[in-house]
Each structure stands twice: as structure tokens, then as C-alpha cells.
Amino acid sequence: MTVNIKDVARIAGVSTASVSRVLSDKPGVGAATADRIRKVIEDMDYRPNLGARGLVKRKTGNIAVVVPRGSFILNNPFFSTILEGIAKVIDQTDYNMLMSFTSSQQKRLLETQSVDGAILFSPRNEELSLEWLKSIGLPIVVIGSYLEESPFPCVRPDDEDGIKQAVNALYQLGHQNIGIINGPMSSMHSVRCLNGYKSAMLELGLNYSDKNIYEMEEFDVLKATKGIAEFLNDYRKITGVVCSSDFLAMGVIKAATTMGLTVPRDLSVVGADDVPILDFMTPSLSTVHVDLVGIGKRALAILLDILQGKQIRKKDVVFKMEYINRSSTTTPKKQ
Amino acid sequence: MTVNIKDVARIAGVSTASVSRVLSDKPGVGAATADRIRKVIEDMDYRPNLGARGLVKRKTGNIAVVVPRGSFILNNPFFSTILEGIAKVIDQTDYNMLMSFTSSQQKRLLETQSVDGAILFSPRNEELSLEWLKSIGLPIVVIGSYLEESPFPCVRPDDEDGIKQAVNALYQLGHQNIGIINGPMSSMHSVRCLNGYKSAMLELGLNYSDKNIYEMEEFDVLKATKGIAEFLNDYRKITGVVCSSDFLAMGVIKAATTMGLTVPRDLSVVGADDVPILDFMTPSLSTVHVDLVGIGKRALAILLDILQGKQIRKKDVVFKMEYINRSSTTTPKKQ
DNA sequence: CTGAAAGCGCTTACAG
DNA sequence: CTGAAAGCGCTTACAG
Numbered sequence: 001m002t003v004n005i006k007d008v009a010r011i012a013g014v015s016t017a018s019v020s021r022v023l024s025d026k027p028g029v030g031a032a033t034a035d036r037i038r039k040v041i042e043d044m045d046y047r048p049n050l051g052a053r054g055l056v057k058r059k060t061g062n063i064a065v066v067v068p069r070g071s072f073i074l075n076n077p078f079f080s081t082i083l084e085g086i087a088k089v090i091d092q093t094d095y096n097m098l099m100s101f102t103s104s105q106q107k108r109l110l111e112t113q114s115v116d117g118a119i120l121f122s123p124r125n126e127e128l129s130l131e132w133l134k135s136i137g138l139p140i141v142v143i144g145s146y147l148e149e150s151p152f153p154c155v156r157p158d159d160e161d162g163i164k165q166a167v168n169a170l171y172q173l174g175h176q177n178i179g180i181i182n183g184p185m186s187s188m189h190s191v192r193c194l195n196g197y198k199s200a201m202l203e204l205g206l207n208y209s210d211k212n213i214y215e216m217e218e219f220d221v222l223k224a225t226k227g228i229a230e231f232l233n234d235y236r237k238i239t240g241v242v243c244s245s246d247f248l249a250m251g252v253i254k255a256a257t258t259m260g261l262t263v264p265r266d267l268s269v270v271g272a273d274d275v276p277i278l279d280f281m282t283p284s285l286s287t288v289h290v291d292l293v294g295i296g297k298r299a300l301a302i303l304l305d306i307l308q309g310k311q312i313r314k315k316d317v318v319f320k321m322e323y324i325n326r327s328s329t330t331t332p333k334k335q
Numbered sequence: 336m337t338v339n340i341k342d343v344a345r346i347a348g349v350s351t352a353s354v355s356r357v358l359s360d361k362p363g364v365g366a367a368t369a370d371r372i373r374k375v376i377e378d379m380d381y382r383p384n385l386g387a388r389g390l391v392k393r394k395t396g397n398i399a400v401v402v403p404r405g406s407f408i409l410n411n412p413f414f415s416t417i418l419e420g421i422a423k424v425i426d427q428t429d430y431n432m433l434m435s436f437t438s439s440q441q442k443r444l445l446e447t448q449s450v451d452g453a454i455l456f457s458p459r460n461e462e463l464s465l466e467w468l469k470s471i472g473l474p475i476v477v478i479g480s481y482l483e484e485s486p487f488p489c490v491r492p493d494d495e496d497g498i499k500q501a502v503n504a505l506y507q508l509g510h511q512n513i514g515i516i517n518g519p520m521s522s523m524h525s526v527r528c529l530n531g532y533k534s535a536m537l538e539l540g541l542n543y544s545d546k547n548i549y550e551m552e553e554f555d556v557l558k559a560t561k562g563i564a565e566f567l568n569d570y571r572k573i574t575g576v577v578c579s580s581d582f583l584a585m586g587v588i589k590a591a592t593t594m595g596l597t598v599p600r601d602l603s604v605v606g607a608d609d610v611p612i613l614d615f616m617t618p619s620l621s622t623v624h625v626d627l628v629g630i631g632k633r634a635l636a637i638l639l640d641i642l643q644g645k646q647i648r649k650k651d652v653v654f655k656m657e658y659i660n661r662s663s664t665t666t667p668k669k670q
Numbered sequence: 671c672t673g674a675a676a677g678c679g680c681t682t683a684c685a686g
Numbered sequence: 687c688t689g690a691a692a693g694c695g696c697t698t699a700c701a702g
Contacts, residue, residue, distance in 0.1 A: 002448065002472075004679055015689045020681055030687055045470075050447040051386050051395060052679035056694045060386060062433070075415050075611060084410065091437040096444055098397070098433050102426040109431055112385040113337065113695095135380075137337075250615045257617055276410060280585045282592055282617050339695055350673045355697055365671055387695035391678045448679095 003044045012040040023048055063095045063303065064118035066106050068127065076247050077275040078292065079121060082143060085296020086119065093304065103127040111136050117303045119143060120152075122187060139306040141299045145188030153306075155299045155317040157273065159189055159244070162288040162321035163196030166242035166270040169286070169323045171204050174331045175240040175268060179212045181228060181252055182244045190215070193244040193272075211235040216248070228255040232267070239268065239332035246271035246278045246287055253281070253328065268329040272321070283327035290321045338379045347375040358383055398425065398638065399433045399453035401441050403462070411582050412610040413627065414456060417478060420631020421454065428639065438462040446471050452638045454478060455487075457522060474641040476634050480523030488641075490634045490652040492608065494524055494579070497623040497656035498531030501577035501605040504621070504658045506539050509666045510575040510603060514547045516563060516587055517579045525550070528579040528607075546570040551583070563590040567602070574603065574667035581606035581613045581622055588616070588663065603664040607656070618662035625656045 005023075009016040014037060021029045022037045029037070040046075054060045065086060067079060090097050098115055100106045106128065110118060115138070120128065122144030130147050133140065140152045163180070170178050180197045183190040194213070201208050214231040216224050228251055232238065243249040249271030253263050261267050263283055271278065274289035298317055305312055340358075344351040349372060356364045357372045364372070375381075389395045400421060402414060425432050433450055435441045441463065445453060450473070455463065457479030465482050468475060475487045498515070505513050515532045518525040529548070536543050549566040551559050563586055567573065578584040584606030588598050596602050598618055606613065609624035633652055640647055 005681095006679080016680075017682080017689060018687090021688095024681085026682095028687060033687080047446045047448070049390075049679050050449050051389050052694090053681075054386050054694090055384075055390060055679080055696085056681045058694075075412060075419065077410060077612075080410050080415055087434075087436045091440055094443075096433050096435065096440070096449065098431050099422075100431065101422045105426055105431070108429075111382045113382070114385050114431065250612075253617065254615045263617075277412075277585075277612070280589045280616075282588065282598075340697095341695080351696075352673060352698080353671090356672095359697085361698095363671060368671080384695050387678090388697075389678090390680085390695080391697045393678075 003046045004049065005046070008037070008040050008044060008046050011044065012037045059116045060114060061095055062098050062115040063090065063300075064098045064100065064106075064109050064115040065121070066100055066109070066118055066123070066128075067121045068124060077277050078245060078247060078273055081275055081292040082121075082296040082299075085293035085298075086300045087296075088293070089297050089300045089304075095304075107132075110138055117141075117307050119299050119303060120146070122146070122189065124186065139303060141303045141306070143295060143299050145192070148188075153302050153312055153315050153317070155295050155302065156189075156319070157290040157292075157295065158318045158321050159272065160192040160196035160199075162272050162290065163193045163242055163244065164200040165321060165323040166272065166288050167197060167200035167204070169270065169325065170240040170242065170268060170329065171206070173240070173268065173329060176206055176332075177212070177237045177239055178206065178208070179214065179231075179235075179238040179241040180243070181214045181216070181231070181241055181248050183216055183248070185215060190244060197242065212238065225251050225255045225258065228252055229259050232256060232261070233259060240270070240329065241267065242270045242272070244272055246273050246275045246285060249285055249287070249328070250278065250281070253283075253285075264328050264330040266333065268332065270323075270329060274324060279326070281328075286326045286329040287324055288321045289324050290319050295319055338381050339384065340381070343372070343375050343379060343381050346379065347372045394451045395449060396430055397433050397450040398430045398635075399435065399441075399444050399450040400456070401435055401444070401453055401458070401463075402456045403459060412612050413580060413582060413608055416610055416627040417456075417631040417634075420628035420633075421635045422631075423628070424632050424635045424639075430639075442467075445473055452476075452642050454634050454638060455481070457481070457524065459521065461521075474638060476638045476641070478630060478634050480527070483523075488637050488647055488650050488652070490630050490637065491524075491654070492625040492627075492630065493653045493656050494607065495527040495531035495534075497607050497625065498528045498577055498579065499535040500656060500658040501607065501623050502532060502535035502539070504605065504660065505575040505577065505603060505664065506541070508575070508603065508664060511541055511667075512547070512572045512574055513541065513543070514549065514566075514570075514573040514576040515578070516549045516551070516566070516576055516583050518551055518583070520550060525579060532577065547573065560586050560590045560593065563587055564594050567591060567596070568594060575605070575664065576602065577605045577607075579607055581608050581610045581620060584620055584622065584663070585613065585616070588618075588620075599663050599665040601668065603667065605658075605664060609659060614661075616663075621661045621664040622659055623656045624659050625654050630654055 005016045005019050009019045022034045100109045117139035120142045142152050142154045144156050249269050252269050256267050271285045271287035274287045278285045340351045340354050344354045357369045435444045452474035455477045477487050477489045479491050584604050587604050591602050606620045606622035609622045613620045
């Protein structure tokens with residue numbers, strides 16, 4: 001049996017009210033009494049039951065971090081890097097982090113008063129509908145994208161501009177026939193990337209057709225290498241591709257290698273996000289950098305502000321991206 | 336104000352006891368009454384407050400997953416892959432997963448009755464002392480290693496044998512001068528890897544000295560490339576290295592590349608664990624495979640068993656490893 | 671089959 | 687400065 005506040009009160013010869021007061025540094029306890037209580041707490045190694053406290057204070061001290069269905073997600077360094085940012089600031093607070101993966105778990109987590117607020121990674125309306133999310137009345141911050149009409153604060157990379165920079169960088173190197181490897185269009189992120197690609201191509205006066213655009217059905221690159229290889233094979237004129245994520249770029253390089261192409265000699269590849277681990281690849285990945293850790297930090301900071309009742313000024317926080325030239329890109333071969 | 340069990344009872348015209356009974360499918364409620372209650376629950380969109388329930392049932396429905404200090408950890412695919420296994424089985428239960436990173440957070444999480452059990456990733460005695468861990472009386476399963484005298488069930492790769500296989504594989508390819516890149520000796524894992532290395536070398540009749548052994552002070556490979564490069568440079572006779580993790584192997588390849596060495600032509604490198612993402616590297620990594628997802632699943636399964644009061648048979652579960660030859664290894668050059 | 675009551679471990683007006 | 691009491695939202699003997 002673990003010791004509770006009553007035990008402490010009894011041993012210290014005071015009421016539980018007094019113990020509670022010193023526990024939360026509230027005034028109204030004499031210095032001598034307080035010291036005595038503190039000693040007893042120490043001696044008995046008493047720790048308050050956070051659940052019980054939460055019940056009366058009507059807050060749990062927990063924050064949910066919700067990642068979309070699909071376990072692959074954890075292995076995606078994009079998420080783990082942002083998570084690192086979240087972890088960094090949560091460690092300076094008294095909040096605990098609850099994670100959930102499947103959509104049934106998520107719902108239960110969000111609707112059972114188990115958390116005070118939630119950070120949602122690119123939620124999908126099919127799984128977490130806007131209406132439902134609003135109905136539970138929980139403070140929410142989303143990372144990445146959600147529906148256009150979402151009322152929740154959002155923090156995300158400027159992906160549209162990022163892709164534009166990537167296309168421009170390839171163009172500067174001399175590429176004319178540029179492709180894009182994109183995620184499923186059910187995600188706003190992919191939509192914006194495609195927009196960025198198209199407008200960059202247009203501005204540069206470059207031609208493109210459907211054969212320049214590969215849209216994956218799923219995010220799981222580990223299983224998509226084959227499709228990418230077919231795409232690359234189908235239209236050999238492409239000399240450079242931009243990808244909507246580093247993870248995809250990794251798949252592209254893998255696919256190219258499988259086909260006997262050498263990156264960057266035969267194909268230049270640009271990623272997006274600049275996930276730390278990929279700097280270790282050979283060739284190291286040219287990409288469009290964004291401060292992923294910063295995104296995580298910022299998202300949690302906003303949630304914390306909401307939790308403290310602060311008014312938030314900026315509903316949408318967009319992190320700027322910046323092209324980094326490494327060694328997966330070069331001048332195209334003369335055809 | 337969210338609706339509570341009293342509201343439901345009032346509207347349904349019954350006592351809270353009856354509502355509670357249908358909530359948890361307990362007998363003792365007439366079919367008609369039960370149906371009526373269920374309808375009210377539905378209509379009012381009532382969800383039980385898990386915190387309140389936990390208070391009386393004396394369990395929280397939460398499981399802690401504790402990873403060692405150092406945010407880099409999240410980006411280590413070794414952890415995220417195991418985590419994937421944990422997530423997979425937790426999603427089939429009603430438990431939620433609480434994660435914590437810093438040691439102060441961990442202690443708070445474990446001692447405030449916030450969780451029913453915990454999975455500890457290679458805990459360090461300096462942060463989570465055995466004595467303290469025992470004193471909190473929480474069901475615990477450790478992944479990786481802890482102290483020799485730890486009473487907690489443990490699941491881990493057979494790392495000693497894994498390294499032996501790696502050394503043997505290099506030997507088969509013709510390598511004689513084999514090095515090892517290891518983690519800090521404060522970790523049992525590193526100790527076992529070193530043992531495996533030494534006994535393999537001994538069995539093969541190969542010579543080695545301190546110059547064959549590089550021990551990192553920290554696990555953060557992203558910052559250790561320099562040290563590895565110095566090590567490789569210091570004793571150029573080494574033609575192949577085994578590493579105590581794929582993550583380290585990645586650092587070795589990076590370091591070698593920086594020095595102008597080509598892997599595997601100038602240096603063969605073997606990783607350990609076979610983390611999914613590294614199959615995408617060029618060259619793809621030769622490594623010693625272990626079922627990381629399985630380790631995660633198994634660890635949680637054991638914890639769940641303990642939580643259900645089952646007696647556990649095997650205190651230590653060791654997953655076998657198996658060498659996989661990919662393209663970061665080859666026959667050494669003639670010197 | 672059903673409900674009144676006590677209790678899980680806390681906190682917080684309220685009264686003194 | 688201090689304590690008795692009520693209450694947070696549930697569950698569970700106990701009695702009928």
C-alpha cells in the first residue's frame with residue numbers, strides 16, 4: 001500500500017488540508033507546521049496521486065500527441081525530429097506526453113478527459129473529423145495540415161515555397177525536364193507541394209505533363225520503391241526530381257540505384273525538410289531545409305499558451321524553408 | 336461542462352450504480368433498463384472520466400515507455416523500430432502509452448501512480464537506480480540491458496553472438512585486421528559486444544590491440560564522426576570494422592567517406608540490428624539482423640501478463656541475431 | 671434487478 | 687494559521 005495524504009496528516013498531527021497546502025506551496029500554513037509536514041513527507045516518501053488531484057482540479061497534466069494511422073510513421077524521421085522538439089519543451093513543464101497511433105485509440109484518448117490538450121500530426125478528416133474534434137472541446141494544435149476551414153492553430157513548413165526553391169535549384173543547375181515525387185493528394189501537404197511545383201515550372205517557362213508527376217498512394221516509402229522505379233523508367237527524359245519529403249527522396253535514390261542509375265550523375269534528387277539522419281547518406285541529400293525541431297517546440301508552446309488561457313495572436317505559423325545543396329544534385333548529362 | 340454519470344442516471348431515471356454497471360457490462364441490470372440507459376448514454380454522448388474510474392479501481396490504464404536521457408534517442412531508428420512493436424500491441428489493448436525522456440520527468444511519471452507499469456529502454460543505474468526502481472513497486476520490463484542483478488524481466492538481442500557473427504563474416508571474406516566501433520562501456524550492451532568481438536577474434540586466432548577498439552563516449556553518432564575518422568586514420572591497417580549498432584555503422588561510413596575512403600572497397604563495415612531505414616543507404620548496410628519489432632511486442636506482452644497477474648516463466652528473453660550480407664562488405668584489398 | 675451509501679486520494683471554499 | 691466538510695466522477699459491497 002502506498003502512503004496517502006491521510007497517512008501524512010495523521011503522522012504529522014495535522015489535517016489533510018494543511019498537507020495539501022504545503023504540497024502546492026499555498027500560503028496559510030505556519031512555518032513551523034510546514035517544516036514538520038515537509039519532514040514527514042520526506043520520511044514517508046510520500047508522493048501525491050496525480051489522478052486524484054486531477055479529478056478535483058479538473059485537469060490531468062497530460063498532453064496527447066496524436067500521429068496518423070500507420071505504424072510506419074514512427075520510423076519516419078520527419079515525425080521523430082518534430083517529436084524531439086516537442087519532447088524538449090515538454091520536459092521543462094510538468095506535463096506528461098501521451099501518444100497514440102490508431103484512430104480508435106486516439107478517439108478514446110481525446111474524449112475520456114484523459115488529456116488537457118492535444119497536438120495532432122497532419123490529421124485526416126476521415127479519421128478525425130473536424131466536427132467531432134470541435135465537439136470534444138479540447139485545446140488542439142495541429143502540425144502540418146488539416147482542413148482549410150480548421151479553426152485550430154497550425155504550425156507547418158512553407159512546403160509550397162520549398163518545392164519551388166527545389167525546382168529552381170535544379171533549373172539553375174541546368175535541368176529542364178524536372179519531375180516531382182509526391183504523396184497522396186488526400187493530404188494538403190501534397191496539394192501544396194504540387195502547387196509549388198506547377199507554379200515554379202510555369203514561372204520558369206518549363207514544360208511538364210502528367211508523366212512528370214508521380215503521386216504515391218501511400219506514405220510508406222519502404223514499400224513504394226517499385227512504383228517509383230516504374231515511374232522513372234517510364235519517362236527517361238527526366239534528369240532531376242524534387243520530392244515532397246526526404247523520406248521519399250530516399251526511396252527515389254534506392255529505386256534509381258536498383259535501375260542501375262547513379263545519383264546524381266544520371267539523376268539529380270532533391271528532398272524536403274532536411275531530416276538529420278539523411279545527411280549521412282551517400283550521396284548526401286540535397287534538400288530544402290526547415291527547422292523541424294523548431295516546429296515541434298513552437299506547436300507545444302502554442303498549446304501551452306492556450307492551456308494557460310492566453311490569447312493566441314497568430315493562428316497559422318509557417319516556417320520558412322531554404323535550399324541546401326549537397327551531393328545528390330549536379331548538372332545534367334548532355335542528352 | 337461535459338456530461339457525467341449523474342446526468343445520465345438522472346435522465347434515465349436510474350441510479351448511478353446501474354449506469355456504471357452497464358458501462359462495464361456487469362450483470363445485475365434488467366434488459367429493458369439496460370437498453371434505456373444505453374440509449375441515454377448514446378444520446379448525451381456520455382464518456383466516462385477515466386481518471387475518476389482509475390481512482391477507485393486503483394489503476395490508471397496507462398503504461399509508461401521510458402527512454403534514456405538525450406533527445407537524440409528519438410531519431411535513433413533502433414528505438415523507433417522497437418517502439419513500433421510496442422505500439423502495435425498496445426493498440427489492441429485499452430492501455431495508453433505515456434512517454435518520458437528526461438530523468439526528472441521519468442521519476443515523476445513512475446512514482447505518482449500515473450501508470451500501471453513501465454517499459455524501460457536500457458536504463459542507466461545513475462539515472463534510475465535499481466534500489467529506487469524496486470522501491471516504487473511498479474511492474475517493469477526492460478528492453479536491452481540493465482544491471483546484472485536486476486530482478487526485472489528483460490528482452491534483448493543476443494548482441495554478443497551478433498558481433499561474433501559479424502567478425503566471422505568479415506573473416507570469411509578474407510579480413511584479418513578487424514576493428515570494432517563500440518558504445519560507452521557504461522552500458523551492458525557495449526560490454527557484451529566487446530566480449531563478442533574479443534572471443535571471436537580469439538577463436539579465429541586473429542590479433543588485436545587497443546588500436547582495433549574504438550569506444551565512443553556518447554551514443555550520439557551525429558556528433559561522433561570526427562572521433563571515428565581519427566580512429567580509422569590512426570591505424571590504417573584495419574580493413575573491416577564491426578559496429579555495435581547500425582547507427583554507429585552509419586557514422587563510420589560517413590567518417591570513411593569524409594576521409595576519402597570508399598566503402599566497401601577500402602573498408603568493409605558491418606552494422607548491428609538491421610534497422611529498416613538503413614537498407615536504403617548506398618551502399619546498403621551489411622548487418623546482423625534481429626527482430627526489433629518483435630522485441631517491442633514481446634516486451635509489452637510480458638508487461639501485460641504481469642499486469643494480469645500471470646506468472647512469467649522466462650525472466651530473460653534473448654532474440655537471436657543473424658548476419659545479412661549486403662553491399663558494405665567485400666574482400667579486402669591486397670596490401 | 672436496483673439503489674443508497676461509502677470510499678478512491680486529493681483540493682478548496684468556509685468558518686473559526 | 688488551521689481544520690471539518692463537501693465534492694471531483696466514478697465503482698462496489700451491501701441490503702433489499
